[in-house]
Amino acid sequence: MRFSIQREVLLKPLTQVVGVVERKQALPVLANILISVQGDRVGFTGSDLEVELSANCIAEKTEDGEITVPARKLFDIVRALQDGSVIDVSVNAERVTIKAGKSRFTLSSLPANEFPTVDDIDVIERVSLSEASVKELLDRTAFAMAHQDVRYYLNGLLLDLRDGILRCVATDGHRLALCEAELELSVKTRRQLIIPRKGVLELQRLLDVGEGLVDLEFGKNHIRARRSDFVFTSKLIDGRFPDYEAVIPIGADKLVELPRDELRAALSRAAILSNEKYRGVKVEVSPGRLNISAHNPEQEEASEELEAKTIVDNLSIGFNVNYLMDALAALRGVNVMLCLRDGNSSCLVRDVENQRARHVVMPLRL
Amino acid sequence: MSQDVPRKIVHVDMDAFYASVEQRDDPSLRGKPVVVAWRGARSVVCAASYEARRYGVKSAMPAIRAERLCPDAVFVPPDFLRYRAVSRQTREIFSRHTDLIEPLSLDEAYLDVSVNKLSLPTATAVAEQIRAAIRDELNLTASAGVAPNKFLAKIASDWRKPDGQFVLRPHQVQAFLQPLPVARLPGVGKVTEAKLQGLGFSTVGDLAESPLEVLREAFGSYGQRLWELARGIDDHPVVVERPTQQISAEDTFAKDLLLDEFDDTLLALAEKVWSQAEREPDRVGRTVILKLKTQDFRLLTRSLTPLEPPSSAEVLGALALSLKSRVDLPERTRYRLAGVGLGHFVDRHELEVQGELFGLSSSR
Numbered sequence: 001m002r003f004s005i006q007r008e009v010l011l012k013p014l015t016q017v018v019g020v021v022e023r024k025q026a027l028p029v030l031a032n033i034l035i036s037v038q039g040d041r042v043g044f045t046g047s048d049l050e051v052e053l054s055a056n057c058i059a060e061k062t063e064d065g066e067i068t069v070p071a072r073k074l075f076d077i078v079r080a081l082q083d084g085s086v087i088d089v090s091v092n093a094e095r096v097t098i099k100a101g102k103s104r105f106t107l108s109s110l111p112a113n114e115f116p117t118v119d120d121i122d123v124i125e126r127v128s129l130s131e132a133s134v135k136e137l138l139d140r141t142a143f144a145m146a147h148q149d150v151r152y153y154l155n156g157l158l159l160d161l162r163d164g165i166l167r168c169v170a171t172d173g174h175r176l177a178l179c180e181a182e183l184e185l186s187v188k189t190r191r192q193l194i195i196p197r198k199g200v201l202e203l204q205r206l207l208d209v210g211e212g213l214v215d216l217e218f219g220k221n222h223i224r225a226r227r228s229d230f231v232f233t234s235k236l237i238d239g240r241f242p243d244y245e246a247v248i249p250i251g252a253d254k255l256v257e258l259p260r261d262e263l264r265a266a267l268s269r270a271a272i273l274s275n276e277k278y279r280g281v282k283v284e285v286s287p288g289r290l291n292i293s294a295h296n297p298e299q300e301e302a303s304e305e306l307e308a309k310t311i312v313d314n315l316s317i318g319f320n321v322n323y324l325m326d327a328l329a330a331l332r333g334v335n336v337m338l339c340l341r342d343g344n345s346s347c348l349v350r351d352v353e354n355q356r357a358r359h360v361v362m363p364l365r366l
Numbered sequence: 367m368s369q370d371v372p373r374k375i376v377h378v379d380m381d382a383f384y385a386s387v388e389q390r391d392d393p394s395l396r397g398k399p400v401v402v403a404w405r406g407a408r409s410v411v412c413a414a415s416y417e418a419r420r421y422g423v424k425s426a427m428p429a430i431r432a433e434r435l436c437p438d439a440v441f442v443p444p445d446f447l448r449y450r451a452v453s454r455q456t457r458e459i460f461s462r463h464t465d466l467i468e469p470l471s472l473d474e475a476y477l478d479v480s481v482n483k484l485s486l487p488t489a490t491a492v493a494e495q496i497r498a499a500i501r502d503e504l505n506l507t508a509s510a511g512v513a514p515n516k517f518l519a520k521i522a523s524d525w526r527k528p529d530g531q532f533v534l535r536p537h538q539v540q541a542f543l544q545p546l547p548v549a550r551l552p553g554v555g556k557v558t559e560a561k562l563q564g565l566g567f568s569t570v571g572d573l574a575e576s577p578l579e580v581l582r583e584a585f586g587s588y589g590q591r592l593w594e595l596a597r598g599i600d601d602h603p604v605v606v607e608r609p610t611q612q613i614s615a616e617d618t619f620a621k622d623l624l625l626d627e628f629d630d631t632l633l634a635l636a637e638k639v640w641s642q643a644e645r646e647p648d649r650v651g652r653t654v655i656l657k658l659k660t661q662d663f664r665l666l667t668r669s670l671t672p673l674e675p676p677s678s679a680e681v682l683g684a685l686a687l688s689l690k691s692r693v694d695l696p697e698r699t700r701y702r703l704a705g706v707g708l709g710h711f712v713d714r715h716e717l718e719v720q721g722e723l724f725g726l727s728s729s730r
Contacts, residue, residue: 150684362721
């Protein structure tokens with residue numbers, strides 16, 4: 001195995017792959033990345049058994065072959081080399097040699113056949129979306145995923161694949177974020193699968209706002225995302241996501257419309273004096289007006305008054321201010337709508353113009 | 367604290383508490399010298415019955431010495447669970463009269479009865495009722511001191527011990543204190559006593575007459591305190607027991623185990639912690655703590671504060687187990703001890719309750 005490559009070309013796939021490699025591994029070989037050369041293409045694969053990423057690039061002076069080398073060290077070396085260096089990588093017995101100008105490094109290796117890769121994921125369904133829309137779906141929902149929740153199925157993102165629509169849903173049990181995108185091709189049957197948190201965060205990191213297509217392949221136990229320069233594979237969470245549609249309020253007919261930016265700014269100011277732990281703010285609605293107030297254990301107080309389009313009177317409800325601000329940050333419209341029922345029921349937050357993205361926030365009993 | 371209206375402080379001190387509980391619960395021990403102590407070369411006496419005290423046996427003396435002083439004594443190993451249970455019963459009796467209770471240990475407490483719940487006319491009557499209830503309901507005896515402050519109440523409770531009561535009224539304080547040796551003042555140990563003697567102070571009365579500056583010069587800020595104590599002044603308030611801040615349970619394994627080999631123990635510990643937490647239903651623990659000690663005695667703790675405080679032993683156990691994933695030691699590491707804790711307690715009414723989307727409480 002051998003190849004020659006410019007530092008910057010090599011750095012891109014390495015940076016992507018090294019992010020997947022965990023600092024502590026179940027197997028020693030997982031501290032390594034798999035390098036495989038075939039024709040003029042060099043592939044780099046990192047894995048933690050849950051998430052696997054293969055990124056590739058074009059190289060010169062190639063000789064086919066495969067080997068694994070310590071991921072961190074290779075990455076640190078390449079990163080530390082001079083801009084514009086041409087790097088030669090070759091295998092000598094069981095050692096991998098990296099040469100660039102007058103620098104020379106010899107790294108230990110482990111055989112490629114010890115590296116566990118996911119080869120076939122038994123694709124059940126396949127959809128293509130623009131990279132930007134996949135990224136949008138993730139960016140507008142992933143923040144609501146649970147983290148280390150005992151309800152393990154909440155520590156991930158639901159992909160709900162239905163006729164003509166791909167919907168992403170995340171919830172930590174207190175708030176829920178939903179965003180959907182239209183599909184050009186309809187799918188055979190509705191499918192739900194849950195990508196674990198780490199996979200979601202990695203994929204979010206990989207994707208850009210490009211117009212190119214990303215293929216999503218749904219397997220029985222895996223999901224795979226393909227772009228021309230990488231293949232990303234994640235195990236799925238084996239669990240049933242709660243019936244999220246049942247918690248999207250339908251009886252919330254007390255509507256309040258107001259400019260998103262103004263509401264966000266007022267909330268972030270009030271938040272300064274909310275209880276550090278619970279972040280509680282009180283929202284009071286009266287005709288034409290929305291008031292926000294907060295106080296903390298030191299009895300300091302904040303109060304904000306906003307003009308709003310509403311006929312609702314005498315409604316008071318408490319929220320964790322972070323949940324409201326997260327939801328508003330994930331919306332895109334100029335004006336947002338709060339759909340309320342009473343002080344104890346969940347609130348639906350969405351853009352006024354469309355409901356492609358919906359956020360449900362449970363109240364905080366103050 | 368205002369000195370204009372004298373406070374009414376009661377110091378209640380159970381008589382030979384652990385030994386008396388043992389004698390109460392085992393009739394064969396009654397009338398005999400009983401020494402509560404562990405067996406062992408280095409153990410000390412936890413308590414001695416009055417029969418044993420006659421031989422010179424005292425608390426905190428080495429058990430071996432006690433055995434030499436009183437060869438006929440019956441040695442009983444301490445059973446703190448039982449003493450704690452009885453101690454709780456005494457606190458329940460105190461709480462009929464006041465909520466201002468400052469326990470000093472299992473067997474003594476200060477009560478501020480300046481205002482008492484039953485509107486008894488005097489603090490003396492409160493102390494009498496408390497002692498009567500302890501006698502009638504618990505079959506034990508207590509001594510009480512009644513005085514305008516904590517320091518005097520404590521001296522007073524010792525005055526008629528056992529099974530006695532002594533009342534110090536504000537106008538009697540000076541006359542009472544004057545002849546006492548300086549060593550009776552709190553904080554005066556052997557060293558301070560010798561120093562005071564050297565300055566010519568042998569009684570509290572001597573101290574009270576001394577100019578404040580002399581004491582300040584010799585003892586710094588403690589000189590001020592000594593001078594005040596000698597004049598019967600003690601503003602320290604009765605500090606209500608700090609409510610539960612943390613509960614934990616731990617277990618040392620018979621042999622060192624790998625991280626994945628003691629889930630059962632963690633769950634059992636979680637249950638133990640939970641059952642203790644449930645005794646105080648008004649307090650809610652928000653932080654779950656996992657404590658581990660490795661084979662080579664490295665101590666590590668991991669903690670987690672979920673938005674929704676743990677609501678059952680099962681949830682606590684599951685959270686404790688989940689904290690294992692945050693242990694970043696090599697997989698082959700062995701552990702000798704594991705503990706589960708619940709901390710960061712707050713009063714239930716202080717808790718802002720975040721609604722659940724998928725819980726029973728959800729409505730839409």
